[in-house]
Amino acid sequence: MRYELYYWASIQGRGEFVRLALEEAGVPYVDIARTDGGEDRMLALLADDTLASPPFAPPFLKAGNRVIGQTANVLLFLGERHGLAPKSETGRLWTHQLQLTLADLVVEVHDTHHPIASGLYYEDQRREAKRRATDFVTNRLPKYLRYFERVLASNPKGPAYLVGARSTYADLSLFQVVAGLRYAFPNAMARTAKRYPQVMALHARVAARPRIAAYLASERRLPFNQQDIFRHYAELDR
Amino acid sequence: MRYELYYWASIQGRGEFVRLALEEAGVPYVDIARTDGGEDRMLALLADDTLASPPFAPPFLKAGNRVIGQTANVLLFLGERHGLAPKSETGRLWTHQLQLTLADLVVEVHDTHHPIASGLYYEDQRREAKRRATDFVTNRLPKYLRYFERVLASNPKGPAYLVGARSTYADLSLFQVVAGLRYAFPNAMARTAKRYPQVMALHARVAARPRIAAYLASERRLPFNQQDIFRHYAELDR
Numbered sequence: 001m002r003y004e005l006y007y008w009a010s011i012q013g014r015g016e017f018v019r020l021a022l023e024e025a026g027v028p029y030v031d032i033a034r035t036d037g038g039e040d041r042m043l044a045l046l047a048d049d050t051l052a053s054p055p056f057a058p059p060f061l062k063a064g065n066r067v068i069g070q071t072a073n074v075l076l077f078l079g080e081r082h083g084l085a086p087k088s089e090t091g092r093l094w095t096h097q098l099q100l101t102l103a104d105l106v107v108e109v110h111d112t113h114h115p116i117a118s119g120l121y122y123e124d125q126r127r128e129a130k131r132r133a134t135d136f137v138t139n140r141l142p143k144y145l146r147y148f149e150r151v152l153a154s155n156p157k158g159p160a161y162l163v164g165a166r167s168t169y170a171d172l173s174l175f176q177v178v179a180g181l182r183y184a185f186p187n188a189m190a191r192t193a194k195r196y197p198q199v200m201a202l203h204a205r206v207a208a209r210p211r212i213a214a215y216l217a218s219e220r221r222l223p224f225n226q227q228d229i230f231r232h233y234a235e236l237d238r
Numbered sequence: 239m240r241y242e243l244y245y246w247a248s249i250q251g252r253g254e255f256v257r258l259a260l261e262e263a264g265v266p267y268v269d270i271a272r273t274d275g276g277e278d279r280m281l282a283l284l285a286d287d288t289l290a291s292p293p294f295a296p297p298f299l300k301a302g303n304r305v306i307g308q309t310a311n312v313l314l315f316l317g318e319r320h321g322l323a324p325k326s327e328t329g330r331l332w333t334h335q336l337q338l339t340l341a342d343l344v345v346e347v348h349d350t351h352h353p354i355a356s357g358l359y360y361e362d363q364r365r366e367a368k369r370r371a372t373d374f375v376t377n378r379l380p381k382y383l384r385y386f387e388r389v390l391a392s393n394p395k396g397p398a399y400l401v402g403a404r405s406t407y408a409d410l411s412l413f414q415v416v417a418g419l420r421y422a423f424p425n426a427m428a429r430t431a432k433r434y435p436q437v438m439a440l441h442a443r444v445a446a447r448p449r450i451a452a453y454l455a456s457e458r459r460l461p462f463n464q465q466d467i468f469r470h471y472a473e474l475d476r
Contacts, residue, residue: 049388053335054392056339056342056385068331068335070334070339073334077331093314094291096311097308100308100310100311107342115366116353116373117377119373128366128369131354131366132353132354135354135355147292154288154292155290156290
């Protein structure tokens, strides 16, 4: 069985968290929307009223007959199947808890450029975006980064990974969030990175993992861009 | 062992999703912040640098020595332990997927009155709130309610519950979201409720469950109020 990943063809977005997990697991998958007619197939599935467990939005994963939605939920599934999370219930829940906190951060990043409505252009909410981004960079971003720094620093097995002594999908996701933050807020990140040495070291450590490094160097890794969740607007990153 | 729930003492908030699950499960628990000195104990735990798995924010649950954070993650734990979710992996993931979609909706509800910064007063982001709430009521709310209506209507076991033929924590959460939406947006909900008959019937069905009915009638159920996630501002609900 080959997994089918359904996500927008032109952005990393939330699909990227799933892509990173599939790449690290080394399992075969098809990124459907990037195949011929794939985005139409995705939209057809989203509109299919006969599905018993319809996803609300991309990304979702087809695993045989099963359709699994919600990024963190897909990672919960893949984590268990492919050794990307501990086997113990405690470790599994802790990994998932970290993923959900990263998901909260991703929503807040998105809303820095879309604080009013995701259906409106950035230009139509620019003034509000500036206010929201200022609060994000000043208050929220440090709170999140401090938290992950603390989690790494207080890991009884050492600061190499978020959970225990081995890499999990939460590490891959924290890598992705740091990469995205560096793209969107290069000034803020350059100013403050030294306060979060463990987080930055984890980012580098994940980037150097053989399968992740190969993926990042491949055409499968889309570049960050201005249609994505992580966007760079100079006026939001003074 | 008695569970300890840590959440703010004066609001339903995200803690309410956990309270409803604990009440429906009929398991003993202490709502710590509502005991003497409890809120201080919660803040002390949040600041405790020696915790190996620190929560980012309330709510969190203490189960013996374990501290479990993130609302949906706590429900994943309780669901498995107390029969509030199916035993099969497919059913468990589907229930969790629905919970995560409800969690996304809850963030959007919060941001109708706090689109700029959760650290600022409503009065300091009132104009932005009006724009965001208009988009929410016009576009986002119908999209979510249509989705849950469709999930109920396409459940192969019938529309009584979201997942299979039995109640799960996702039903309790959808009940809570509808209750909150009715408090926050009474006009919008009155106008559109008839389009979502299965969702409204589910709300009534959950409210009538013996343990939930007893809970709702008790002093343990806090009233909705204007410090909470669901807030009623007439100007946001034309």
